[in-house]
Amino acid sequence: MDWDVILRNLPFLLMGLQTTFKLAIVAVAGAFPLGILLGLCRLSSKWWLYYPASAYVHLIRSVPLILVIFWFFFLMPIITGRPVGSFTSAAIAFIIFEAAYFAEIVRAGIQSISKGQVMAGLSTGLSYISTMRHIVLPQAIRNMIPVLVTQVIVLFQDTSLAYVIGVREFLRWTSLVDAREFRSIELYATAAVVYFIICFVGSTITRRLEKKGGRLR
Amino acid sequence: MHPYGGWMLQGIFTTIHLSGIGWIIALILGVVVGTSRVFPLAFLRFLGTAYVEVFRNIPLLVQLFIWYFAVPLMLPPSARLWIYENVPNVEYMAALAALSIYTSARVGEQIRSGLQSISKEQYQAALSTGLSQIQMYRYVVIPYAARIIIPPLTGEFIGIFKNSSLALTIAVSEVTFMTQRIDSYTFHGLEAVMGASGVYIIICLTIMFFMGFMESRVSVPGLIKR
Numbered sequence: 001m002d003w004d005v006i007l008r009n010l011p012f013l014l015m016g017l018q019t020t021f022k023l024a025i026v027a028v029a030g031a032f033p034l035g036i037l038l039g040l041c042r043l044s045s046k047w048w049l050y051y052p053a054s055a056y057v058h059l060i061r062s063v064p065l066i067l068v069i070f071w072f073f074f075l076m077p078i079i080t081g082r083p084v085g086s087f088t089s090a091a092i093a094f095i096i097f098e099a100a101y102f103a104e105i106v107r108a109g110i111q112s113i114s115k116g117q118v119m120a121g122l123s124t125g126l127s128y129i130s131t132m133r134h135i136v137l138p139q140a141i142r143n144m145i146p147v148l149v150t151q152v153i154v155l156f157q158d159t160s161l162a163y164v165i166g167v168r169e170f171l172r173w174t175s176l177v178d179a180r181e182f183r184s185i186e187l188y189a190t191a192a193v194v195y196f197i198i199c200f201v202g203s204t205i206t207r208r209l210e211k212k213g214g215r216l217r
Numbered sequence: 218m219h220p221y222g223g224w225m226l227q228g229i230f231t232t233i234h235l236s237g238i239g240w241i242i243a244l245i246l247g248v249v250v251g252t253s254r255v256f257p258l259a260f261l262r263f264l265g266t267a268y269v270e271v272f273r274n275i276p277l278l279v280q281l282f283i284w285y286f287a288v289p290l291m292l293p294p295s296a297r298l299w300i301y302e303n304v305p306n307v308e309y310m311a312a313l314a315a316l317s318i319y320t321s322a323r324v325g326e327q328i329r330s331g332l333q334s335i336s337k338e339q340y341q342a343a344l345s346t347g348l349s350q351i352q353m354y355r356y357v358v359i360p361y362a363a364r365i366i367i368p369p370l371t372g373e374f375i376g377i378f379k380n381s382s383l384a385l386t387i388a389v390s391e392v393t394f395m396t397q398r399i400d401s402y403t404f405h406g407l408e409a410v411m412g413a414s415g416v417y418i419i420i421c422l423t424i425m426f427f428m429g430f431m432e433s434r435v436s437v438p439g440l441i442k443r
Contacts, residue, residue, distance in 0.1 A: 062421030063414050064379035066393055071414070074400075074407040157276035164386060171278060184286040192275045192283060199274035 005183040006190050016173030017194070023091060023159045023169060028152055030095035035102020042107045053103070060100035065161055069093040073165045090162040098155050105151060109144035110136060146210045153202040157195065170194070221399050225409070228395035229416055235309070235391055236381040239316040240374060246321035251328025265325065272322035278383055280319055285311035285387045312384035320377045327373065331366035332358070364435045371428040375421050382417075392416055 006013070041053035060068065072093040076084045113136050121131035160171040168176075174191045178184055253265035272280070285308060289297050304310060335358060343353040385394035396413045400406030 059418065062375070062379075062418045062425075064382040064393070064417060066382045066385070067396075067410055067414050067417065070393075070396070070406070070410045074410060078407070153274075157274075160276040160278045161383070163278060171276070171282075175282070178286070184282075185290050188279065188283045188287045192279050195276055195279055196271065196274045200270060203270070203274065 001186065002183060003186055005177075005181050005186050009177045009181070012173050012177055013170065013190070016168060016170035019087070019168055020156075020159050020170040023087070023094065023162060023167070024152075024156045026091045027094035027098055027155055027159070030091070031098035031155075032102050034095060034099035036106050038099060038103035039106025039110065042103060043110060057100045057103050060097055061104075065093075065097050065158055066164060068097045069161060069165055072096070086162070086165045086167045090165060090167045094155070094158070094162075098151070098158075101151055101154075102148075105144055105147050106140075109140040109147070112143050113139050146206045149202060149206045149209065153199050153206075156202070157199060160195070221403070221409070224395045224398060225392065225412060225416075228390060228392035228413075231389065232378070232381050232391040232393075232416075233420075235312060235316070235384065235389065236378045239313055239320065239381065240377050242313070242317035243320035243324050243373075243377065246317065247324025247328055250321060250325030251332065254325065254329040255332045265329075269322045269325050269329075272319055273326070277315065277319045277380055278386065281312060281315040281383055281387060284315045306389075308384075308387045308389050311387060312381070312389045316377060316381060316384070319380070320373060323373050323376070324370065327366055327369045328362075331362045331369075334365055335361055361437065364437050367428070367435060368432050371424065371432070374428075375424055378420055378424070379417065 038053045038057060041049040042057065044050050044053075069090060072089045073086070076089045076092065117135055117139070118131055121135040122128070126134065159169055162169050163172045163175070166172065171191060174187050178187045181187070250265050250268050253261045254269070256262060256265075288311070289300060289307070292300070300307060339357060339361070340353065343357040344350075348356065381391055382393040384391050385397065388394065390398075392413045396406065396409035399409040
């Protein structure tokens with residue numbers, strides 16, 4: 001055992017961790033709004049909104065993330081006509097992929113609010129949009145928060161998959177350092193501990209939120 | 218005659234048995250872990266919780282690398298040599314270990330929440346009708362919990378199929394790996410990836426269809442349909 005290897009290569013590992021966080025933040029920032037939009041479309045009574053959104057969600061959810069990453073890795077140069085960086089194509093893949101999961105959370109959250117709330121809102125003279133904005137969404141979002149945080153943790157773990165197209169995130173740096181130092185046990189154990197701490201803190205927060213908030217119906 | 222179609226079929230076959238065997242192991246481990254978390258022994262409960270938290274909070278890819286790169290190094294040199302000489306495909310075994318243990322933590326969590334979803338009154342009612350502890354589990358708790366657990370387990374079963382694609386990183390020749398191999402031979406990666414996506418979509422839709430049918434057969438009357 002030679003734990004010095006971690007200290008010696010700390011700058012590289014931290015650089016990787018920074019990219020991991022950057023990728024996660026970009027993915028959440030893009031995927032969450034897209035997910036809300038898709039979730040609302042999935043609840044729409046207009047067929048031209050409902051069917052495309054449902055098809056999108058089901059299609060993406062039945063394909064592994066790694067394949068979506070490869071889609072965009074191969075597609076982006078064809079679409080844009082010039083090579084894009086692996087970070088950009090990974091970020092786009094994450095946004096497209098995770099949006100389908102956020103959409104289902106948003107849909108379930110809105111559906112957890114009883115119909116009576118909508119009727120009460122409408123009968124007091126609010127328009128449909130104000131009912132959504134002031135009555136349904138505030139309650140729905142409160143119900144969604146624990147699941148949303150869980151999904152963000154999953155997304156954070158998923159960023160390690162950007163490894164496959166060579167994005168230099170935390171896991172890629174770990175394996176690059178390993179290729180030079182031959183210290184697999186120490187390096188991968190460190191990677192595991194780092195991911196564990198971050199995700200465990202996240203899941204503890206989720207449990208707190210679940211206990212405190214309770215569910216509104 | 219090009220060999221690429223054959224490669225894809227080989228890949229599909231590997232994907233199916235890798236995730237199939239992994240699922241059986243995950244289910245057995247998951248039941249053990251899930252029941253240990255509702256066991257009346259604090260030490261066992263702690264062990265079960267620790268198992269779930271550790272294996273759920275480390276990305277699967279990191280676990281895969283640990284099983285493939287780090288675990289053999291932890292063994293004594295003679296054992297390592299024996300493994301490399303006598304186990305025909307170490308990478309397949311590593312992928313199987315990582316996949317099944319990762320999935321078992323998730324299955325264990327579903328089983329725990331299924332067992333806990335049964336209200337205390339059910340247990341008390343069963344005991345007060347004169348059933349023994351074992352009979353209570355055999356005739357009341359397990360039949361009820363099993364039906365509640367089946368829908369979320371469908372999701373985990375689909376999950377292990379999709380997650381088996383990560384095995385490509387340690388060169389297990391499953392279907393996603395084959396797409397990359399075809400890409401390196403022909404530069405037609407996009408077509409191969411689209412083909413593999415089609416395979417996953419068909420597998421997932423088939424599982425969903427059969428499980429949907431199963432769920433409607435075993436659903437508990439009186440509960441909200443999900």
